[in-house]
Amino acid sequence: MSWELFWLLVEASGLTILYSAVSIVVGFFVSAAVCAGVLSSNRPISAAARLFVSFFRGTPLLIQLLLIYYLLPQIGLNVPSAVAAVLGLSLCTAAYQAEILRGGFQSVPRGLIEAADMCGLSAFATFRRIRLPIAVRLTLPALTSEAIMILKSSSLISVVGVVELTTMAKDLASSTYQPLPIFAAAGFVYLVINLVVAGFGQLAERAARRGHA
Amino acid sequence: MNRRALINWSLALATGVVLGTALPSAASADVLETVKKAGVLKVGTETEFAPFDFIDKGKHVGLNVDLFEEIGKEMGVKIEWVTLPWDGVLPGLETGKFDIVAGPATITKKRLERYKFSPPIAEATVAILKKKGDASIMKPEDIAGKPTGAGKATAQLAQLQEFVKKLPKQGEVKEYVGFNEAYADLAAGRIAGVANSLPNIAFVAQTSPVFEVVQPTFGVKTYFGFPENAAPEYASLNDAVAAAMAKIKADGRMGKIQKKWFGVEFDTPAEVKDPAI
Amino acid sequence: MSIVSAIRVSGVVKRFGSTAVLTGIDLDVPRGAVTCLLGPSGSGKSTLLRCIAFLEEATDGIIEIDGEPLGFGLDPDGVRMRLPDASLRKVRSKIGMVFQQFNLWPHMTALGNVAEALVTVRGLGRVEASEKAMAQLEKVGLAQRATHYPSELSGGQQQRVAIARALALEPKIMLFDEPTSSLDPELTGEVLNVMRSLAETGMTMLVVTHEIGFAASVASKIVFLDHGKLLVEGAPAEVFGKPRHPRIDQFLDTYLDRGAAGLL
Amino acid sequence: MNALSSIFGYLHGDDGWNILSGLANTIILWLVGSVLGAALGFFIAVARRYGPKPVDWLLKAHVEVIRGTPFLVQAYLLYFGGPYLCLALGDGSVCLTLEPFHAGLLGLTVYGSAYYSELFRAGFEAIPRGHIEAATTVGFTRWQTLRRIILPEMTMLVLPSMVNMTILLLKETAVLSIISVKELKFQVDIIGNRDYAFVESFTILALVYWALVEICGAVGRAAEARLSRYRFAHS
Numbered sequence: 001m002s003w004e005l006f007w008l009l010v011e012a013s014g015l016t017i018l019y020s021a022v023s024i025v026v027g028f029f030v031s032a033a034v035c036a037g038v039l040s041s042n043r044p045i046s047a048a049a050r051l052f053v054s055f056f057r058g059t060p061l062l063i064q065l066l067l068i069y070y071l072l073p074q075i076g077l078n079v080p081s082a083v084a085a086v087l088g089l090s091l092c093t094a095a096y097q098a099e100i101l102r103g104g105f106q107s108v109p110r111g112l113i114e115a116a117d118m119c120g121l122s123a124f125a126t127f128r129r130i131r132l133p134i135a136v137r138l139t140l141p142a143l144t145s146e147a148i149m150i151l152k153s154s155s156l157i158s159v160v161g162v163v164e165l166t167t168m169a170k171d172l173a174s175s176t177y178q179p180l181p182i183f184a185a186a187g188f189v190y191l192v193i194n195l196v197v198a199g200f201g202q203l204a205e206r207a208a209r210r211g212h213a
Numbered sequence: 214m215n216r217r218a219l220i221n222w223s224l225a226l227a228t229g230v231v232l233g234t235a236l237p238s239a240a241s242a243d244v245l246e247t248v249k250k251a252g253v254l255k256v257g258t259e260t261e262f263a264p265f266d267f268i269d270k271g272k273h274v275g276l277n278v279d280l281f282e283e284i285g286k287e288m289g290v291k292i293e294w295v296t297l298p299w300d301g302v303l304p305g306l307e308t309g310k311f312d313i314v315a316g317p318a319t320i321t322k323k324r325l326e327r328y329k330f331s332p333p334i335a336e337a338t339v340a341i342l343k344k345k346g347d348a349s350i351m352k353p354e355d356i357a358g359k360p361t362g363a364g365k366a367t368a369q370l371a372q373l374q375e376f377v378k379k380l381p382k383q384g385e386v387k388e389y390v391g392f393n394e395a396y397a398d399l400a401a402g403r404i405a406g407v408a409n410s411l412p413n414i415a416f417v418a419q420t421s422p423v424f425e426v427v428q429p430t431f432g433v434k435t436y437f438g439f440p441e442n443a444a445p446e447y448a449s450l451n452d453a454v455a456a457a458m459a460k461i462k463a464d465g466r467m468g469k470i471q472k473k474w475f476g477v478e479f480d481t482p483a484e485v486k487d488p489a490i
Numbered sequence: 491m492s493i494v495s496a497i498r499v500s501g502v503v504k505r506f507g508s509t510a511v512l513t514g515i516d517l518d519v520p521r522g523a524v525t526c527l528l529g530p531s532g533s534g535k536s537t538l539l540r541c542i543a544f545l546e547e548a549t550d551g552i553i554e555i556d557g558e559p560l561g562f563g564l565d566p567d568g569v570r571m572r573l574p575d576a577s578l579r580k581v582r583s584k585i586g587m588v589f590q591q592f593n594l595w596p597h598m599t600a601l602g603n604v605a606e607a608l609v610t611v612r613g614l615g616r617v618e619a620s621e622k623a624m625a626q627l628e629k630v631g632l633a634q635r636a637t638h639y640p641s642e643l644s645g646g647q648q649q650r651v652a653i654a655r656a657l658a659l660e661p662k663i664m665l666f667d668e669p670t671s672s673l674d675p676e677l678t679g680e681v682l683n684v685m686r687s688l689a690e691t692g693m694t695m696l697v698v699t700h701e702i703g704f705a706a707s708v709a710s711k712i713v714f715l716d717h718g719k720l721l722v723e724g725a726p727a728e729v730f731g732k733p734r735h736p737r738i739d740q741f742l743d744t745y746l747d748r749g750a751a752g753l754l
Numbered sequence: 755m756n757a758l759s760s761i762f763g764y765l766h767g768d769d770g771w772n773i774l775s776g777l778a779n780t781i782i783l784w785l786v787g788s789v790l791g792a793a794l795g796f797f798i799a800v801a802r803r804y805g806p807k808p809v810d811w812l813l814k815a816h817v818e819v820i821r822g823t824p825f826l827v828q829a830y831l832l833y834f835g836g837p838y839l840c841l842a843l844g845d846g847s848v849c850l851t852l853e854p855f856h857a858g859l860l861g862l863t864v865y866g867s868a869y870y871s872e873l874f875r876a877g878f879e880a881i882p883r884g885h886i887e888a889a890t891t892v893g894f895t896r897w898q899t900l901r902r903i904i905l906p907e908m909t910m911l912v913l914p915s916m917v918n919m920t921i922l923l924l925k926e927t928a929v930l931s932i933i934s935v936k937e938l939k940f941q942v943d944i945i946g947n948r949d950y951a952f953v954e955s956f957t958i959l960a961l962v963y964w965a966l967v968e969i970c971g972a973v974g975r976a977a978e979a980r981l982s983r984y985r986f987a988h989s
Contacts, residue, residue: 004270008270008271011271054964054967054968054971055964057918057921057967057971058921058963058964058967058968058971059960059963059964059967060925060928060959060960060963061925062300062956063956063959063960066301066304066956069301069310070304070305070308070310071308073308073309073310074308096918096922099914099915099917099918100914100915100918102914103910103911103912103913103914103915104911106910106911107880107910107911109591109593111589111591111593112593112595112596114545114589114593115587115589115593115594115595115652115655116595117545117582118543118545118582118585118586118587118656119606119607119611119655119656119659120579120582120583120607120611120659121606121607121610121611122610122611125610125611129606129610130595133597134595134596134597137596137597138876138880138911139876139911139915140876141872141873141875141876141879142872142873142876142915142918144872145821145869145872145873145919146918148821148822149922152823152824152825155824155826158297158298159297159298159300159301160297160301161295161296161297163296166824166826167298168268170261170393171260171261171267171268172268173393174260174261174262174263174267174268174393175263175267175268175269175420176420177393177396177417177420177421177423177424179393179394179396179397179830179834180397180830180831180834180835183826183827183830183831184827184831184835186824186827187823187824187827187828187831188823190822190823190824190827191818191819191822191823192822193822194818194821194822194823195818195822198818198821198822205879208597209641209879210639210641210642300943300946300952300956303950303952304952304953304956307953318950323948323949323950324949324950326949327949327950327951328950364947365934365940365943365944365947366943366944366945366946366947366948367947387934388934388936388940388944389934390931390932390933390934390940390943391932394932394933394934397834398834401834401837401851402837403837403851440950
């Protein structure tokens with residue numbers, strides 16, 4: 001396999017990284033809200049949040065992307081490829097992240113929340129300043145896994161017309177009839193990106209461990 | 214009870230949402246007019262189907278690119294390519310994300326029920342691709358008793374299955390998610406031959422040093438065409454494309470393009486109304 | 491008119507499902523003094539304290555802080571009713587609480603733990619909040635440890651930070667729920683010392699503890715609970731002096747060596 | 755629109771049977787793959803925690819490589835890579851080549867194990883040291899401590915992420931159609947490709963996967979409810 005082909009893969013990985021990174025960040029904020037909704041004692045809010053998780057976790061991402069890309073324009077919302085890609089990825093990861101966070105929230109020792117109550121923190125302040133940061137710390141390895149998962153799932157955004165790493169690899173494989181070396185090379189590029197992500201995850205874990213009771 | 218209600222509700226919603234995509238788009242303005250006004254014809258395709266559409270050194274090239282360039286000239290519009298995986302291409306055509314699909318697809322009875330097809334652009338008749346130097350297969354009948362394969366649910370697979378059934382000894386016919394995977398298994402030695410349309414495998418053999426075409430073709434004669442939207446507002450556009458292609462065929466440009474990408478020219482009828490399969 | 495008690499508990503009942511933990515408690519906690527809640531395990535003393543902090547909702551009865559009802563009040567017809575959350579927050583802001591398990595937030599430094607509520611609740615700027623928090627840490631002797639995380643502090647130090655955190659909000663009343671029970675004996679002293687000097691400033695304190703020595707020497711009032719009921723209350727000399735209630739004898743036998751009980 | 759009726763049209767006859775057999779394969783691959791994957795993942799997590807340093811490094815490298823590359827690539831290399839290597843090294847006469855289904859199951863197990871092991875690792879980290887020390891002091895062996903103390907305690911934290919991961923594994927089974935494992939997506943795609951009925955085939959896929967995910971989620975919730983007695987053991 002030539003350097004020229006490998007370089008094409010590296011170039012395509014730029015979009016993989018860009019779309020994944022934006023979606024992970026957007027998805028995190030959505031997931032925090034969804035998780036708060038799931039744990040809420042308000043029944044309609046909780047039911048809506050559960051339905052969100054059920055739908056975006058339950059159906060294949062490919063189909064979610066198709067719905068966003070093809071269905072929304074029919075109700076008058078013209079979504080460009082880039083927006084559809086980010087929307088699909090971030091809503092899907094939000095559903096998964098929300099479930100991960102839920103496990104974390106339920107493991108936050110009750111005493112810490114009681115202490116916040118006694119200090120007069122409002123429910124929202126307790127959520128934002130105490131429960132969320134601790135839940136994130138407890139679930140860092142799972143959240144890192146999810147980030148890596150999304151990096152890889154982003155291969156599906158080709159269905160809305162964004163040519164990223166996997167699609168480029170498939171294209172090259174089918175035009176050169178050398179699928180094995182090209183897929184191996186694409187796998188290597190993914191590995192490098194994900195090792196960097198896993199490395200950041202580990203740094204975060206180490207920092208979090210310092211502040212552990 | 215609460216949970217069950219939730220599930221039912223979700224399913225109903227999903228069905229509604231998914232089926233919604235199948236509804237014809239509300240816009241009923243004549244598509245040809247819209248295309249002319251914008252000066253742009255949007256063409257959807259996948260890029261894993263050499264030599265029709267593929268990526269060479271990072272650029273989208275192939276017979277379709279050349280052919281649509283000419284069609285655009287005839288119609289006085291620019292061509293805008295939208296490349297998607299094949300799964301997403303036809304839903305895109307149905308929901309109006311683009312005006313025509315550059316597939317190409319083998320024209321079959323079942324597919325004609327759902328879509329219109331442009332005039333044929335090449336023959337799709339099937340031949341066998343083997344590993345270079347495999348002396349045990351010199352004609353199609355030599356695959357008797359040997360494992361072979363093709364892309365699943367393709368017209369070519371159906372032809373191969375028909376053909377194998379009539380041989381004295383029947384080998385296994387494997388189905389692959391796409392032809393590229395079938396080629397990979399041929400290279401890996403799991404199967405002895407891949408059945409695909411002659412234009413495709415001729416190009417494969419020309420590009421890759423490890424494969425070779427077994428002549429002649431077998432099975433019934435079939436043709437490749439471009440899928441088109443069957444809704445009435447597309448009728449004038451489909452006619453305009455057909456007229457442009459007729460002109461391109463008549464003055465020899467089509468032959469040149471075929472020669473460039475297939476190495477041979479094909480004689481194709483003006484229209485396939487009643488396909489053999 | 492008599493002086494309003496810091497805390498007044500009237501007719502408080504607490505049931506968890508079918509088990510009654512408190513079966514009707516009436517109690518007055520005087521201002522500016524230390525009151526100790528004693529009693530064997532399971533007597534309901536921690537539950538009572540948690541009801542007073544409104545971490546548990548009493549099943550029945552009224553709790554007044556500084557003359558104002560907490561969580562539940564009486565409507566004009568004398569029927570018990572839930573009060574709005576705003577009133578709950580306002581009344582509860584008069585109370586500071588220290589827990590057995592410290593409950594420091596693990597992701598914040600000592601200083602961060604103390605300053606947090608000053609910023610998010612009181613709305614102080616970061617700088618001002620830090621200065622105030624630092625002053626509190628100095629009072630409990632931990633100014634040098636301000637940037638340490640809870641996991642880097644000993645149990646005694648963590649509990650002193652927790653006291654500083656409660657004090658930073660300038661409460662009128664401090665509740666202590668077995669503040670030294672999860673500490674090694676040699677770390678107990680440093681926490682008790684901080685509590686002693688806090689008592690000397692005239693802070694109203696209600697302390698659930700098994701430190702009988704501390705109770706006897708610092709408290710002005712001892713309240714003894716048994717089986718969810720208030721058994722004895724009074725000055726240490728009255729409660730511990732002879733003749734003693736037989737349950738208190740039994741209790742002292744359990745918590746002190748037999749010989750030591752005789753010394754009291 | 756008659757999409758709904760054409761969907762039902764595909765659910766009986768030969769197409770219906772093919773879809774059903776695909777569904778059966780998907781469920782077998784999913785269940786066996788995730789059970790084996792979770793078991794392997796647990797042993798990886800234990801070995802990394804209690805084993806010697808080199809074992810930890812080796813397994814960490816394994817986990818990062820498996821996690822870091824797409825399942826598509828792994829399945830591809832596992833299925834096509836072996837024969838290629840054999841052909842490169844000799845005439846290909848002596849060569850272990852895996853059937854698609856076996857290659858798929860093996861790939862799924864190994865892929866899942868890497869992710870599961872990371873979840874278990876997080877679970878170990880979250881358990882207060884004191885609880886483990888307490889078990890040691892009452893004379894539990896390491897294995898007993900693991901089984902009786904650590905496992906139940908960390909389940910609460912880990913369970914939702916485990917359910918997540920198991921659902922993700924379900925969706926990864928669809929990737930196996932690339933190495934011609936005849937699972938659900940492979941069979942449903944046949945209809946889509948043959949008749950160009952993609953909207954119908956996508957709807958069928960979405961509904962079936964959603965139903966499976968909901969079942970998995972319900973099992974997870976039931977397990978959580980049973981295990982909730984381990985929560986709030988303090989105070």
